[in-house]
Amino acid sequence: MNYENQKVAKVAETLRQRVSKLKNKEDILKAIELKALYAEIPTLPAEQRADFGKEINLLKRELQERVDSEQPTASNLPPIDVTAPFDANSGDKKPELLSSQNGSKHPLMTEMDAILDIFYRMGFNAVESRQIDDDYHMFESLNFPEGHPARDDYDTFMTKEGLIAPAHTSTMQNRVLKKYKENLEKGEPIAVVIPGRVFRNEDLDATHEHTFYQLEGIYVDKGINAGHLIATLKTFLEEYYQQELKVKTQPFYFPFTEPSFEFAINRPESLRKGTGTEDDDWLELLGCGMVHPNVLKMAGIDPSIYTGFAWGVGIDRLVLMKYGIEDIRHFESAKLEFLRQFA
Numbered sequence: 316m317n318y319e320n321q322k323v324a325k326v327a328e329t330l331r332q333r334v335s336k337l338k339n340k341e342d343i344l345k346a347i348e349l350k351a352l353y354a355e356i357p358t359l360p361a362e363q364r365a366d367f368g369k370e371i372n373l374l375k376r377e378l379q380e381r382v383d384s385e386q387p388t389a390s391n392l393p394p395i396d397v398t399a400p401f402d403a404n405s406g407d408k409k410p411e412l413l414s415s416q417n418g419s420k421h422p423l424m425t426e427m428d429a430i431l432d433i434f435y436r437m438g439f440n441a442v443e444s445r446q447i448d449d450d451y452h453m454f455e456s457l458n459f460p461e462g463h464p465a466r467d468d469y470d471t472f473m474t475k476e477g478l479i480a481p482a483h484t485s486t487m488q489n490r491v492l493k494k495y496k497e498n499l500e501k502g503e504p505i506a507v508v509i510p511g512r513v514f515r516n517e518d519l520d521a522t523h524e525h526t527f528y529q530l531e532g533i534y535v536d537k538g539i540n541a542g543h544l545i546a547t548l549k550t551f552l553e554e555y556y557q558q559e560l561k562v563k564t565q566p567f568y569f570p571f572t573e574p575s576f577e578f579a580i581n582r583p584e585s586l587r588k589g590t591g592t593e594d595d596d597w598l599e600l601l602g603c604g605m606v607h608p609n610v611l612k613m614a615g616i617d618p619s620i621y622t623g624f625a626w627g628v629g630i631d632r633l634v635l636m637k638y639g640i641e642d643i644r645h646f647e648s649a650k651l652e653f654l655r656q657f658a
C-alpha cells in the first residue's frame with residue numbers, strides 16, 4: 316500500500332515495523348503516531364482535510380488487517396492435545412499409539428476387583444475409603460475416647476494440625492452407617508464393603524509394609540449374630556481361594572466391636588507356598604466382631620433394635636498367599652519384573 320501523503324506514508328512505515336514485534340498486535344491501533352495523524356485533521360486547510368482523512372482511514376484499515384492475519388487465534392494454530400503421548404508441534408508425524416502391552420493393571424487392583432465381585436454377589440455394595448481423614452473418624456467414632464491406650468496400636472501418621480493418613484478402613488464405619496441407616500427403616504440391611512488404602516508407621520520387613528490395602532465390611536440388621544459373621548467370611552474366603560477351608564475364631568480386643576475376634580484359617584498346602592510353615596498351621600487373617608453398641612449409637616442407630624458385624628482384612632496378605640509371593644514390599648516397589656508377571 317502506497318500513501319500519497321508523505322506523513323501518512325512515514326507513519327505507515329514505522330507502524331508496520333512495530334506491529335511485527337508487538338506481542339499484543341491489537342495495541343498498534345492505539346499507536347500514538349496514528350492518534351497524532353487524526354489530531355492533525357482539524358488543523359489543515361479545509362480543502363485538504365477530506366483526502367488526508369481518507370488516507371489515515373486506509374492506513375487504519377491496513378493495520379487492522381495485519382492485526383487480524385497475524386494474531387494467533389484458535390483457528391490458525393494447530394490443535395494441541397496435551398494428553399497425547401507425542402509432540403504435536405514438531406514435524407508432520409501422525410500420532411502413534413503406545414502399545415497397551417507396556418502397561419498393566421496393578422495386581423492388587425485386579426484382586427480387589429475380584430474380591431469386590433464376590434461381595435457384590437452376596438448383596439453388598441461398596442464405598443471407597445479416604446486417604447486423608449480426621450481424629451473423629453479414625454478413633455472417636457470407633458469408641459476410642461481421647462487418651463485410650465489402644466490408639467497407640469495403630470502407629471498412625473498424622474499432622475500437627477490433626478489430619479490423619481488412615482491406619483484402617485474402619486474410619487468409614489460411622490459415615491457408612493449414617494449414609495445407609497434409612498435402609499433399616501425400610502426393613503433392609505446395611506451391607507457395605509469398603510476398599511481402601513491405609514498407612515502405618517511400621518518397621519518394614521517381608522510381611523510389613525507402611526502402605527497397604529484393606530477391605531472393611533459392615534452388616535447391620537435386626538437379629539444379626541456372630542454366626543452370620545463367620546458364614547459370610549468363610550463363604551468369601553472359599554470363593555476367593557476356590558477351595559474349602561477350615562476356619563476358627565479366637566477372642567481378641569478392638570474398641571469398636573464387642574465381642575471381638577481374630578479370624579483364622581487352616582492353611583492348606585496350596586496357600587503355604589513361599590511361607591516355609593508347617594502342615595497344621597492356623598493363620599490369623601483378619602479382625603472382626605459384633606459392632607459395638609456405642610458405634611451404632613454414634614451413627615444414630617438404636618442398638619437395642621439392631622445389631623451388626625464388621626471386619627477388616629488386609630488385601631495384600633490375601634494376595635501374597637494366593638500367589639505364593641515371598642515379600643509384601645514388591646507391591647509398592649514399582650518393579651516391572653514383578654508387576655509384569657500379573658499382566
Ligand code: DAH
Pocket residue numbers: 482483484485531532569571572601602603604605624625626627628
Ligand atoms: N480396623 C482393624 C485393624 O485394622 C480391623 C478390624 C477389626 C475391622 C474388627 C473391623 C472390626 O471392622 O470389626 O486392625
